[in-house]
Amino acid sequence: MMIQVRGVRYKYDSDSDSYAVDGIDLDLAQGEFVGIVGHNGSGKSTFAKMLNGLILPTEGSVNVLGMDTKDEKSLIQIRRNIGMVFQNPDNQIVATIVEEDVAFGVENLGIEQTKIRGIVDSALTSVGMYSSRLKKPHQLSGGQKQRVAIAGVLAMNPRCIILDESTAMLDPNGRAEVITTALRLNKEEGVTVVLITHYMEELVNADRIIAMENGKIAFDLPPAKAFSDSGRLRSLRLGVPEIVQIASILRENGIPIRENTLDVEGLVEDICQLK
Amino acid sequence: MLQDITIGQYYPADSPIHALDPRTKLKAVFFFIFCLFWVNNIYGFIFAGVFLSSVVLSSKVPVGYVVKGLKPVLFVVSLTMLMSILTIPGDEAFRIFVFKGTWQGLRQAGIMAARIFMLISSASMLTLATSTIDLTDGLEALFLKIPLLKRFAHDMSMMMCIALRFIPTLVDETDRIMKAQMSRGADFQSGSFAQRAKSFIPILVPLFVSAFQRAYELAMAMESRCYTGGEGRTRMKLLEYTKLDYTANVVMVIVFCSMVASGVLVNR
Amino acid sequence: MSIEVRDLTHIYAQGTVFEQMAIEDVSFDVGAIDFIGVIGPTGSGKSTLIQHLNRLLAPTKGTVIVNGIDVNSKSVPMREICKRVGIVFQYPEYQLFEETVYKDVCFGPKNLGFDKEKIDFLAKESIELVGLDFETVKDLSPFELSGGQKRRVAIAGVLAMKPQILVLDEPASGLDPAGRADLLDSIQKMNKELGICIILVSHNMDDVAHYCDKVMVFSKGRLLRYGRTAEVFADSDFLLSSGLAPPQSKQLLIELKKRGIPVDDSVFSIEGAIDEILKWHSSLAGK
Numbered sequence: 001m002m003i004q005v006r007g008v009r010y011k012y013d014s015d016s017d018s019y020a021v022d023g024i025d026l027d028l029a030q031g032e033f034v035g036i037v038g039h040n041g042s043g044k045s046t047f048a049k050m051l052n053g054l055i056l057p058t059e060g061s062v063n064v065l066g067m068d069t070k071d072e073k074s075l076i077q078i079r080r081n082i083g084m085v086f087q088n089p090d091n092q093i094v095a096t097i098v099e100e101d102v103a104f105g106v107e108n109l110g111i112e113q114t115k116i117r118g119i120v121d122s123a124l125t126s127v128g129m130y131s132s133r134l135k136k137p138h139q140l141s142g143g144q145k146q147r148v149a150i151a152g153v154l155a156m157n158p159r160c161i162i163l164d165e166s167t168a169m170l171d172p173n174g175r176a177e178v179i180t181t182a183l184r185l186n187k188e189e190g191v192t193v194v195l196i197t198h199y200m201e202e203l204v205n206a207d208r209i210i211a212m213e214n215g216k217i218a219f220d221l222p223p224a225k226a227f228s229d230s231g232r233l234r235s236l237r238l239g240v241p242e243i244v245q246i247a248s249i250l251r252e253n254g255i256p257i258r259e260n261t262l263d264v265e266g267l268v269e270d271i272c273q274l275k
Numbered sequence: 276m277l278q279d280i281t282i283g284q285y286y287p288a289d290s291p292i293h294a295l296d297p298r299t300k301l302k303a304v305f306f307f308i309f310c311l312f313w314v315n316n317i318y319g320f321i322f323a324g325v326f327l328s329s330v331v332l333s334s335k336v337p338v339g340y341v342v343k344g345l346k347p348v349l350f351v352v353s354l355t356m357l358m359s360i361l362t363i364p365g366d367e368a369f370r371i372f373v374f375k376g377t378w379q380g381l382r383q384a385g386i387m388a389a390r391i392f393m394l395i396s397s398a399s400m401l402t403l404a405t406s407t408i409d410l411t412d413g414l415e416a417l418f419l420k421i422p423l424l425k426r427f428a429h430d431m432s433m434m435m436c437i438a439l440r441f442i443p444t445l446v447d448e449t450d451r452i453m454k455a456q457m458s459r460g461a462d463f464q465s466g467s468f469a470q471r472a473k474s475f476i477p478i479l480v481p482l483f484v485s486a487f488q489r490a491y492e493l494a495m496a497m498e499s500r501c502y503t504g505g506e507g508r509t510r511m512k513l514l515e516y517t518k519l520d521y522t523a524n525v526v527m528v529i530v531f532c533s534m535v536a537s538g539v540l541v542n543r
Numbered sequence: 544m545s546i547e548v549r550d551l552t553h554i555y556a557q558g559t560v561f562e563q564m565a566i567e568d569v570s571f572d573v574g575a576i577d578f579i580g581v582i583g584p585t586g587s588g589k590s591t592l593i594q595h596l597n598r599l600l601a602p603t604k605g606t607v608i609v610n611g612i613d614v615n616s617k618s619v620p621m622r623e624i625c626k627r628v629g630i631v632f633q634y635p636e637y638q639l640f641e642e643t644v645y646k647d648v649c650f651g652p653k654n655l656g657f658d659k660e661k662i663d664f665l666a667k668e669s670i671e672l673v674g675l676d677f678e679t680v681k682d683l684s685p686f687e688l689s690g691g692q693k694r695r696v697a698i699a700g701v702l703a704m705k706p707q708i709l710v711l712d713e714p715a716s717g718l719d720p721a722g723r724a725d726l727l728d729s730i731q732k733m734n735k736e737l738g739i740c741i742i743l744v745s746h747n748m749d750d751v752a753h754y755c756d757k758v759m760v761f762s763k764g765r766l767l768r769y770g771r772t773a774e775v776f777a778d779s780d781f782l783l784s785s786g787l788a789p790p791q792s793k794q795l796l797i798e799l800k801k802r803g804i805p806v807d808d809s810v811f812s813i814e815g816a817i818d819e820i821l822k823w824h825s826s827l828a829g830k
């Protein structure tokens with residue numbers, strides 16, 4: 001197992017009784033695409049920051065590739081393997097030039113100087129930002145900045161990338177850029193992706209969706225199952241993708257739509273079958 | 276006024292001065308300024324002036340840019356010139372009412388003005404022809420060579436780099452907050468000085484809050500990208516001296532020696 | 544008419560190498576109690592446009608008249624404009640600065656020179672309007688609220704100036720789906736119950752389709768379309784060509800039509816899409 005989470009609890013204030021993360025057990029396997037959803041304040045971002053040791057559990061343990069996040073000596077190894085992209089694209093770019101920023105993490109690892117250039121170039125190519133490598137960060141759109149941030153993480157050759165609400169501040173085009181990039185890395189390069197988001201339609205291609213509520217896991221299901229109970233989603237203050245809503249009503253009216261039809265293309269296929 | 280300050284501005288161009296290694300340029304400016312304080316006669320300043328002008332001309336930076344950089348100090352320089360002309364005792368050169376100007380005073384004023392103007396111009400020239408990243412890298416490399424400053428070399432360059440990175444972001448942010456408060460009827464233009472100073476609180480508080488938030492998030496992002504300080508870091512780009520730098524070093528040695536020598540010879 | 548914009552053009556950094564046409568020859572009228580959506584890709588000029596509505600930007604060319612006054616006339620003080628047009632910028636929580644929520648909300652009306660009683664009344668009214676409980680929040684520091692609550696307080700701070708026109712730039716961005724719906728419902732209430740004219744700038748076509756009576760579509764600094772939401776959203780070819788992603792329900796109908804299924808792709812709601820498909824399906828059974 002790549003990440004093992006056992007009985008994890010966390011509270012920000014040691015005097016208080018309320019836990020931001022309150023008893024989570026979870027296994028993440030290599031190559032999975034996992035969505036984590038939950039309304040603001042459900043504990044999902046706090047939980048995500050525990051996966052690479054930015055936050056250490058008050059109780060329980062987080063184990064990454066056999067290393068405990070509480071072991072300070074392992075932190076560098078854990079963080080190079082579990083890359084993290086944050087919400088605000090402006091607050092995670094360190095350097096004044098795109099390629100310098102992508103090199104930042106690699107330089108921190110002390111990789112031989114002669115190898116860095118090649119690593120940086122291929123990370124930039126992988127997210128489709130190679131042609132912008134000499135630009136300044138403030139000349140880029142939100143989606144492009146997030147792709148640079150992904151490249152910066154990718155350059156460290158991680159096994160897993162956590163996108164912590166990385167699409168929340170972007171416009172629809174920027175969101176699509178980031179999601180397409182994450183999906184490609186997952187499907188083609190086998191990188192595990194943990195996508196934390198409010199937008200359910202970004203998760204139709206996920207292997208599983210984990211919903212959080214009051215610091216606990218409310219459900220952990222494949223998308224088709226997760227979307228099938230719209231009442232439960234609403235009670236968790238989550239949305240239901242339009243296509244899923246349409247599909248379920250069509251089904252109620254006796255039209256045979258497959259259970260795992262979650263996007264426009266799928267629904268079009270199902271309906272055309274009826275012709 | 277703010278836009279007149281050319282120290283710190285970069286003027287991109289394709290010139291031998293731009294192509295020099297930042298360390299060469301930093302050293303040059305350092306020694307040039309050192310020599311300026313050594314020189315105290317017309318010959319030395321002629322050497323310095325010719326050298327500086329040829330640097331400016333070959334840098335392809337419009338001369339106007341460099342001259343504009345002198346404007347902010349013009350007032351202070353004229354004032355001190357006037358003071359020294361009138362107060363330094365010596366042989367009378369001219370007299371207006373009760374004020375007596377001396378030859379010694381005139382000479383001292385001229386030397387001082389030449390020094391300050393050339394000092395400012397050389398510093399502007401350095402930043403006009405060196406991108407901020409090169410400048411940071413150059414400073415770091417030089418600091419590493421100096422035993423006393425070695426410990427701070429990396430932290431200093433990292434801080435400079437982050438500051439430069441966030442200047443445009445914070446300028447945008449200030450503009451946005453200012454517009455938001457203006458939309459709430461805030462008035463930054465009228466009222467007494469105290470009132471106007473107070474009217475900036477609605478801009479400064481949100482700006483600080485957001486700057487701290489950014490700092491916190493950036494620190495977290497850097498930490499999760501395995502940043503642990505300068506120890507054990509490698510760099511993608513290494514500074515390398517080229518033929519051009521060696522040539523420049525030879526030219527500089529000749530010019531600086533002549534400047535110093537002129538001072539020594541004339542004084543004897 | 545509450546807003547009349549004529550031939551509005553704005554060029555940034557005119558006469559320099561950085562010169563950039565932000566909006567070009569834009570003209571439109573807005574009614575007194577309209578609820579208007581402004582959509583368009585990033586960089587299409589939406590945010591430049593709204594800054595002209597309260598003189599934050601001066602037009603390079605053209606005029607903006609709001610409730611009979613020329614916004615750019617020197618004889619009109621900024622205060623008079625703020626009484627008419629309130630602008631809520633994106634992420635407005637970044638404008639909060641006072642020690643308490645109450646004081647912060649009072650900042651606007653105080654600047655406009657209202658008397659103390661009126662300020663007190665307006666602060667209370669607007670905090671309740673955005674869905675917060677006045678007594679609970681008034682003495683809290685705005686910085687100890689949750690993200691969604693901060694956003695509401697910031698909006699209340701603009702509402703407290705009693706503007707006749709309220710412009711909101713992406714008011715719901717970053718909120719979770721339920722928070723988003725709650726906030727937009729409150730804004731709709733301001734329009735329907737209080738008669739405040741709302742101009743809602745949004746990337747989210749679903750929100751615009753759901754809440755706005757009329758819609759403006761911007762692209763590359765030009766106003767491409769302005770009309771009833773139903774009419775503008777009915778034109779599928781136009782929506783696709785303007786670089787905007789239509790709501791999923793509409794994408795579905797467009798795709799189905801392409802594949803030869805006779806549905807009406809001018810529909811743009813979930814219910815409409817379902818009706819269309821069911822209608823087609825039952826016609827199939829009839830054959």
